Amino acid sequence: MEAFFTIANTDLLVAMVRLSTPITLAAIGAVICERSGIVNIAMEGIMIVGAFFAAVGALYTGNPWIGLLMGIVAGGIFSLIHAVATVSFHLNHVVSGAVLNILAMGVTRYFMVLFFGHPGTTDPIPNNLGQLRWAIPGLSKIPVIGRMFFDQTPIVYFSFILVIFFAWFMKKTKVGLHIRAAGEHPLALETIGVSVKKMRYLGVFISGLTSGMGGAYLAIENSASFTEGMTNGRGFIALAANISGGWNPIGAFIASLFFGFADALQVRFQVGKVFDIPEEIFIIFPYVATIIAVAGLVRRSRPPKEVGVDFMIEQEGD
Amino acid sequence: MKKGWRILFVMMALLVLFVGCQGEEAAEEQPEEQAEPFLASMATDVGGLGDKSFNDGAYQGLQKAEQELDNVEIKVIESKQQTDYIPNLTGLAEDGSDIVFAVGFLMESAVKEAATNMPDTYFAGIDIGAGEDDPDNFQGILYKEEQAGYLAGIVAGMMTKEHADKTDKLNDANVVGVVLGMLIPPVEKYEVGFIQGVHSVNPDCKVLSVTSGSFTDQAKGKEAALAMIEQDADIIFHAAGLTGLGAIQAAKEEGVLAIGVDVDQNNVAPETVLTSAEKKIPQSVFLSIKSAYEGNFQTGTKVYGLAQDAVGISDFHSFDDMVPQEVKDAVEQAKKDILAGDVTIETSREAIGR
DSSP, X not given: OHHXXXXXXXXXXXXXXXXXXXXXXXXXXXXXXXXXXXXXXTHHHHHHHHHHHHHHHHHHHSOHHHHHHXXXXXXXXXXXXXXXXXXXXXXXXXXXXXXXXXXXXXXXXXXXXXXXXXXXXXXXXXXXXXXXXXXXXXXXXXXXXXXXXXXXXXXXHHHHHHHHHHHHHHHHSHHHHHHHHHHHOHHHHHHTTOOHHHHHHHHHHHHHHHHHHHHHIIIIIISSSOBTTTTTTHHHHHHHHHHHTTSOHHHHHHHHHHHHXXXXXXXXXXXXXXSOSOHHHHHHHHHHHHHHHHHHHTTTSOOOTTTTOOOOOOOTTO | OHHHHHHHHHHHHHHHHHHHHHHHBOSOOOOOSSSSOEEEEEEOOTTOTTXXXXXXXXXXXXXXXXXXXXXXXXXXXXXXXXXXXXHHHHHHHHTTOSEEXXXXXXXXXXXXXXXXXXXXXXXXXXXXXXXXXXXXXXXXXXXXXXXXXXXXXXXXXXXXXXXXXXXXXXXXXXXEEEEESSOOHHHHHHHHHHHHHHHHHOTXXXXXXXXXXXXXXXXXXXXXXXXXXXXXXXEEEEEOXXXXXXXXXXXXXXXXXXXXXXXXXXXXXXXXXXXXXXXXXXXXXXXXXHHHHTXXXXXXXXXXXXXXXXXXXXXXXXXXXXXXXXXXXXXXXXXXXXXXXXXXXXXXXXXXXX
């Protein structure tokens, strides 16, 4: 039990934030996308594409900010394939998402060979965002909270800002309302003269941008090189965070923090040898916790009514 | 308008096929005019070429055979997922390979099945042992990772305590850490060897360890290392493939030292990687090809260790002046003792009570 108290410290909470950031970013995207009526299981693939192009940008230009931008844009562009397939071609959302995840693996490997001459992993990125630790004067001195939220690296701050921004955006703006309507009652939206198609495109595109940023976080901020498969299921965890967070940016953020906490905790349990059980139990712990959270909370949270339902309208002269 | 979209979609589908085909073969084949060349080939595990570890090592062994032996051609197929293993291995045999290498412990059942299906082709598996029931055309190649881990452990054990004053990257806490990928035999042997090496020179040293459960997840490796650095670990050894790159990154950011694995990883972070526990795969792959080429392929398991100069630790590079002669002497002495049989190194956690 003594070992237990040595790990229950601020470091654990800082690690929670650090581990949850890529999931938070993808989960915000999942919220917006599903609210617009499109199921997006392709976030895993979008993240890996974002991670790859962020690494390419940072390596070739030597400027991690250009890398970040490239990662975000690449994620956005890649997500448009999903939008075209599901919104314009009325393809089943899950099928399209699954295909994109496989495509992402192939595309990144292909470009790895093209740019670097070999698959696997890139060279270390000398200038990465992990080197920039922005301690906010004053706030970072607050005990516990200060180190958790106000002494972090750039993309972590961006994720906080995006959570707040999108919570406001979805609730208070007209476009946010239209996106929500596209997922709840698309026909009504179309009737008042707003294109459901456009709103759904926008929803998917935003999820691409944020997931691309989540991927970039892994490659150029948390680590300093791209490795194939480095997302390791975080895109799917984000999907779970979106559901247990009740299709709401702040809920999704809290759910992501929960997963990050479980992951940070299991690593420290292993270090401290708190329980004498096989490693495998620790390794699956965060995932089991996620399943329980989703199963326990999903009954209380309600999905957008028309999510995953195709919207087709007869148009004159087409 | 709609038609245009359709065409675009078809083109994208074609692009997918194109990308899929391109990714398959990374190695160049050189046609030769001589009759029926000897074809040596390998299928990587999911880590793929460019892992700066055993896949690359095996490929270097093939390249060496291509250069040094007459009329030898080589071929590589990369596996994207575990379900590719059997088709890739069988496919290489069907393409006329004389010897096919499977790389990595995780390909064990696949390579044995392929060897049973294709009895006229020789198969060899790196990090894979051969049992009595296995087919006659299969050779297992194993390494004594525990010896490499042991030598690295001696360096870590001495540096973290007696010589902690030599650099500000070390502290007086007498704690070191190990990050593991999946807990499979080669990884376990590295860890167990390392622990014994540390304790042989520094019995009180606390050795922490974390199993990340993945060989490709850098963020997990980093977190594991950070959690140990929080507990005052000042040297982080990893046996975790690409996951370990994250551990090295953590050591770099926190200003402590790291020990690499499989190949000399000093170039990953020259100011952080003290040394690496090496396993010299190219040489063993070359020897295996040569034996098949000369017609005396041996079935069963071949174990490579210090005696064949196939394991060891790499140079200290920029740390060469910092590491005292005493430590280097201790490593040399341990090598002699191991070769003379004066030191036995256990290979499982059970045997050392962890």
